Amino acid sequence: MTAPAAPSLPTAPVLRSRAAEDLAARLARSAAATDAGHGMRTTDVDDWLAGRAGAHRFRVRRHPLGRLDGWSFAEGTGNLVHHTGKFFSVEGLSVTLSEGSVRSWQQPIIRQPEVGILGILAKEFDGVLHFLMQAKMEPGNRNILQLSPTVQATRSNYSTVHRGSKVKYLEYFAGPGRARVHADVLQSEHGSWFYRKANRNMLVEVGPDTEVPLDDDFCWLTLGQLGELLRRDNLVNMDARTVIACFPPAQSSPGALLTDAELQSWFTVERSRHDVDIRRIPLDEVEGWQRGDDVVERPDGRYFRVVGVRVEAGNREVTGWDQPLFEPAGTGVTAFLYRRIAGVPHLLVNAKVEAGFLDTVELAPTVQANPGNWEHLPPGDRPPFLDLALDAPADRVRYAAIHSEEGGRFLNAESRYLFVETDESQTPLRPPAGYQWATPGQLGALTAHGHYVNVQARTLLSCIDAGAVQL
Numbered sequence: 001m002t003a004p005a006a007p008s009l010p011t012a013p014v015l016r017s018r019a020a021e022d023l024a025a026r027l028a029r030s031a032a033a034t035d036a037g038h039g040m041r042t043t044d045v046d047d048w049l050a051g052r053a054g055a056h057r058f059r060v061r062r063h064p065l066g067r068l069d070g071w072s073f074a075e076g077t078g079n080l081v082h083h084t085g086k087f088f089s090v091e092g093l094s095v096t097l098s099e100g101s102v103r104s105w106q107q108p109i110i111r112q113p114e115v116g117i118l119g120i121l122a123k124e125f126d127g128v129l130h131f132l133m134q135a136k137m138e139p140g141n142r143n144i145l146q147l148s149p150t151v152q153a154t155r156s157n158y159s160t161v162h163r164g165s166k167v168k169y170l171e172y173f174a175g176p177g178r179a180r181v182h183a184d185v186l187q188s189e190h191g192s193w194f195y196r197k198a199n200r201n202m203l204v205e206v207g208p209d210t211e212v213p214l215d216d217d218f219c220w221l222t223l224g225q226l227g228e229l230l231r232r233d234n235l236v237n238m239d240a241r242t243v244i245a246c247f248p249p250a251q252s253s254p255g256a257l258l259t260d261a262e263l264q265s266w267f268t269v270e271r272s273r274h275d276v277d278i279r280r281i282p283l284d285e286v287e288g289w290q291r292g293d294d295v296v297e298r299p300d301g302r303y304f305r306v307v308g309v310r311v312e313a314g315n316r317e318v319t320g321w322d323q324p325l326f327e328p329a330g331t332g333v334t335a336f337l338y339r340r341i342a343g344v345p346h347l348l349v350n351a352k353v354e355a356g357f358l359d360t361v362e363l364a365p366t367v368q369a370n371p372g373n374w375e376h377l378p379p380g381d382r383p384p385f386l387d388l389a390l391d392a393p394a395d396r397v398r399y400a401a402i403h404s405e406e407g408g409r410f411l412n413a414e415s416r417y418l419f420v421e422t423d424e425s426q427t428p429l430r431p432p433a434g435y436q437w438a439t440p441g442q443l444g445a446l447t448a449h450g451h452y453v454n455v456q457a458r459t460l461l462s463c464i465d466a467g468a469v470q471l
Helices: 018-032 042-055 223-229 238-245 260-273 386-390 440-446 455-465
Strands: 058-062 071-073 080-082 089-097 104-111 116-125 128-137 145-148 151-153 180-188 198-205 218-221 276-281 304-313 320-328 332-341 344-353 361-364 367-369 397-404 414-421 435-438
Touching (some): 042 128, 042 218, 116 238, 198 238, 218 223, 238 455, 386 414
Antiparallel strands (some): 071 080, 116 128, 128 218
């Protein structure tokens, strides 16, 4: 049966505007500046971060869920909620899929319906674009302090529901006419742990003559410096990575195996062919999980558990608070397998169903899994290509780094991010159902549209965009 025709994805004209060409060239120049930027060398970033960590009091302690200040288990549902009704809640989700080795389950999920802002402010210094990055504390980061976007705030944060101080530099993103917008797109977050959560991913620029007061916890870095830092473990946070991936593509990618229309058609078929039943349920009704005073967890210890923390942070809008966090069991593996097809690098993408997605399926890396969660299943039920990513010879691994996931909602959540070169014997031109070949440029173009490319794939794209990896 012939697949139904799909509507064409909006694409830029062949002859891009001079402004777009100019931005592409300026991003390329910024990516080439790897050693030093305005006011800071790349080798000095570690000392600067250490200095910012020493300038403030940071402390994160585990605290029983049942005794979190401002949080409680709601009567009748058991949902974990904040007394203001804002921020987020932990509820239950019931999932049934039409295919896959595991087709039904129930789990806790974070519901945060408000849209936040993840925004990076850009400015030219000496003709080179720089990006204003923040040394931001997140309670779930193993090393507490990482480089984040200029603004990283939920609506509850920037509307000061917590009655704390105002979000710094917010006026460049929320106020009209303060900066030129280069990118502004709604993107999903982790579909396995968030229910339909989205943030605005923004890149805005002020003119070179615009004075931007520099707070002590912020610094200007080039795209190339960020690329160098992306080669390091747990240094550039998830929110910065997703925004970098949404920077307008620096170049087109001729020679793709599929045309843009063919890739779009394949993805539309993938999105429409899955029969998915997702229902929110009370946390008290989630099967296979148990709630104690300290945690919500599975008796077998798999997947994740919900824990509580008490936080002190001297440089945040509020200097102390309690909150729940999701703590995964083990380290994830997130990998793009790639190969050159007619001399052009192609990534093997997976049209992945995740329970929390708004639109059922998004494009994900080839492998996105926590190996420990699959050990109890027969080999044939493990995710395709997982063993290939885990056992890749060192000379085939083109990039490897440990990156933290969302430190504001997850505790010590880390994945080993990889690019692994393969060949026809491992990854054929006609891959299994649910997988397809796409160039980095094609995926980069899709980040201009919401809910196409998932947050893990965007992390790996940011490594390409910033020059952390050359394929």
